[in-house]
Amino acid sequence: MTKLRPDLQIIADNITPGSRVLDIGCGDGALMAALRDEKGCDARGLEIDPVNVASAVGKGLSVVQGDADTDLATYPDGSFDYAVLSQTLQTTHRPDVMLDQLLRIGQQAFVSFPNFAHWRVRSSLMFGGRMPVTRLIPQSWYDTPNIHHVTIDDFRALVQDGKYAQEGQWFLSGDKQTGRGMANLLAEHAVFLLRG
Structure with a gap:
C-alpha cells in the first residue's frame, strides 16, 4: 500500500473503487497512482509545475500541464465522479469560482x-506579530503561493453560501484525525467532501 500524505489518505479511503477522478493540482501524482493501483480508478491530473508533470507522467499517469484558475473551463460538465483539490484552494484567484468549477x-x-485559524497560527500573530511559518504553511509571507488565508469556518460559510451539500468532513492535527469540536481552533488541516 502506498504511503500518502494524511489528507490524501483520507481522500483515497473515501473514493469508490473504479471511479473517474480528476486531481487538480496533483503534484507528482501520488494520489492518482494510489487510486489507479489500489482502487482501479481512472485518475487524471492537472498540474501547473512542469517538474511535477514530468514526474507524474514518468509514473505512467495521465497528467497535463495547466492552470486550474483558467483551464478547468475546458472540461465538460459531469465528466468525473470526483474532482479533487488538495492543498490548492488557498492558491487560487477565486476560491468561490473554483468550487463552482x-x-x-x-x-x-x-x-x-491548511487551516489559517489554527491556534499556532493565531499565537504566532498575537505573540510574535509575524505571519507564521509552520509545517503546513512552510513559506514566508513574501514567497508563499497562498493568496487566500482560509479558515475552516470561512470555508463552511462559503459552502453554505454556495448552496453545496457537505457529504463529509475530516480534520487533522499533526498527522492524526481530530474531532469536529473546536476544529477551527484545533485542526491544522481540513478535508471536505462536497456535492452540488
Missing part, C-alpha cells in the same frame, strides 16, 4: 486546505 466537472468534490 469542481462541482460542475465532478459529481462530488474533495477539497483539503
